Amino acid sequence: MLSASSSKYDMIMKASVSLFTERGFDATTIPMIAERAHVGTGTIYRYFDSKETLVNVLFQESIQRFMEKLKQDFSELSVREGFHHVFCCLIQFTKESDYALFFLETKKDAHYLNATSRKMIENLTQMLDDYFNKGKAEGVIRSLPSNVLIAIVLGAFLKIYQLVQTGDIEMDMDLRTELEQCCWDAIKLHSFTSQK
């Protein structure tokens, strides 16, 4: 029973995140989720108070998982290693589930996010802000506002992963490495090179 229930919960979460990623929150209906999760529509309301609750739980869980992954050994790394770590987290997390894509796509002022979800975005932003500040202090990363640096890396990553999801490109080890370098090049301080 517990396992059956928990399985239904997971199925609903899985179905929801994939549909929200594909179609967005507002274009996804409860019957669509129910069908993809192979449960009745009523069942969804046994686990979630409302569609809005569902999306917030989903969002919070996804950002939570991402932050936990990110936190592991993060502070002990050098700036460049830290960047590699962030990139790996993004890649790995996106591989595991659509969660990463879902929260990258969600704008922080999305009408369906509640206060808790917004708070968690701030938390994640803070973590990344700390990291970028360290990089900037060390003269390794461009002295741009952290939210801009985050926007560059996550924005690029998001758009690329949309291509993966639509089947336009395949993400292999080589591409992965090169993309990481692209993103790094975007934000790192190219101090001694004459730039053109």
Added chain:
Amino acid sequence: MLSASSSKYDMIMKASVSLFTERGFDATTIPMIAERAHVGTGTIYRYFDSKETLVNVLFQESIQRFMEKLKQDFSELSVREGFHHVFCCLIQFTKESDYALFFLETKKDAHYLNATSRKMIENLTQMLDDYFNKGKAEGVIRSLPSNVLIAIVLGAFLKIYQLVQTGDIEMDMDLRTELEQCCWDAIKLHSFTSQK
């Protein structure tokens, strides 16, 4: 008469694009558009057959305008100059209207886009593909698939401009220049430099 009509049309377009950008297509209702455009709901249907027609006209007009801006003297420029041109088009276009933001946010498989809109995405993609191929042939740009290169630049730009829109950052001349350099660094071939 003509001017009044065209003004109503413009007001509807303006209201629609801002709401679609803020909330997305599905979370935007016709009464919301009508209110922001200061017209009656019925008036919207004098100009557009349906909400779906409206979003497609909007999308096609925005991509059309962007492509026309982009095309001007594009082929005569060097690769780096070409990139500057693209970046200026993005910035300038976004300044003029919310159009740029709206079409950058629209995924090419969005459920509301019709065949014509999809065709126009292909056309724009083709233009940029040609540009990137030239850059790659000249050994100036990384040899990544064009859609990936596009994703990096537009993805980063989109996320940054969302910050501008929410008031988190101000876009001044210095930032503009630096961002262009960031995006260029992301895709250019850093041939002789030892990279870290």
Added chain:
Amino acid sequence: MLSASSSKYDMIMKASVSLFTERGFDATTIPMIAERAHVGTGTIYRYFDSKETLVNVLFQESIQRFMEKLKQDFSELSVREGFHHVFCCLIQFTKESDYALFFLETKKDAHYLNATSRKMIENLTQMLDDYFNKGKAEGVIRSLPSNVLIAIVLGAFLKIYQLVQTGDIEMDMDLRTELEQCCWDAIKLHSFTSQK
């Protein structure tokens, strides 16, 4: 000006009756009438207070014209001659305009008819009632309630004329004569004949 106005009035009446006959009152829109009448929608409201007024004027005019035609020399005729007269009025009136068809199709409890229109239906019914009562008194017509006799003749005529209107049959002199005989046979008293 007067002639132009009166012509517009006629055009609206003509367009309305044909559309009401083809599609019914509720499925006919004011723009449809305006288009067929080659006038602006607003013009219709210069001649008629509302769509409902229009249909009632139309109805009353059509039943009025029919009754006037019917009254001419009606009382001086024999029962059989009277029937011929009624039938001729129907045929002739339908030939001239769609008016006959329109009022035959209108049920007396139609939601759009006003008190005046209903009163006029009663008047026509009364006229025909008098005629049928004479026929019944003379033993020439079946002793059925007049409204039933009217229903038989007009019901049959209406359905036949719908065939004419859709182009399924052509109304020529021979058919006309035979149909009159059919209808007469339906209501006349077949006294001495052994019926089978």
Added chain:
Amino acid sequence: MLSASSSKYDMIMKASVSLFTERGFDATTIPMIAERAHVGTGTIYRYFDSKETLVNVLFQESIQRFMEKLKQDFSELSVREGFHHVFCCLIQFTKESDYALFFLETKKDAHYLNATSRKMIENLTQMLDDYFNKGKAEGVIRSLPSNVLIAIVLGAFLKIYQLVQTGDIEMDMDLRTELEQCCWDAIKLHSFTSQK
């Protein structure tokens, strides 16, 4: 569950047919149907895709039922017996439900009928055409086109039953018999009688 569902379906069908008969398709709104059927408006859309689907299902079911009733032993009867059978079907069917009245009132070119519905009208017409052709071949029925003969009988019947529905007349056994004779007299060949 099944019985409850089927009951709701039936209630919607019953409410619809009575309203369509009273007011016509276009003057009947979904809320009106919902109210008379004692269901929510949304419920109607669980059973029917659209108002148009509803009216076509209704029409097809009504004509289907009528044809099945009509077919029973129809071919084995003499022409006069066949006519009696047709008339009995009409009377009986109208007694049972408003279905008969509804399809008699529906013109074959009604804007809401779909291809299937039109095909079924053709099928019924064909059946009656066969019957009338037999009658004509045997010299029992007037040599008029079958659609004209059908129009006479159904047209008369329809108008009479509208009187029954509005409460103007009561349909008893005597009236029934006499009306059948009226209609038969309208179409039969009065060969040897001198007609006046």
Added chain:
DNA sequence: GATGAATGAGATTTCATTCAT
């Protein structure tokens, strides 16, 4: 007088949510 763009009340339709089974 004539027009048709503009309007909003009211139509059709959708869908988040409830609740009897």
Added chain:
DNA sequence: GATGAATGAAATCTCATTCAT
């Protein structure tokens, strides 16, 4: 607990009517 039929509030869309030109 699980279901999906039922619901009605709110969405999209239509159209009779008005009114500035």
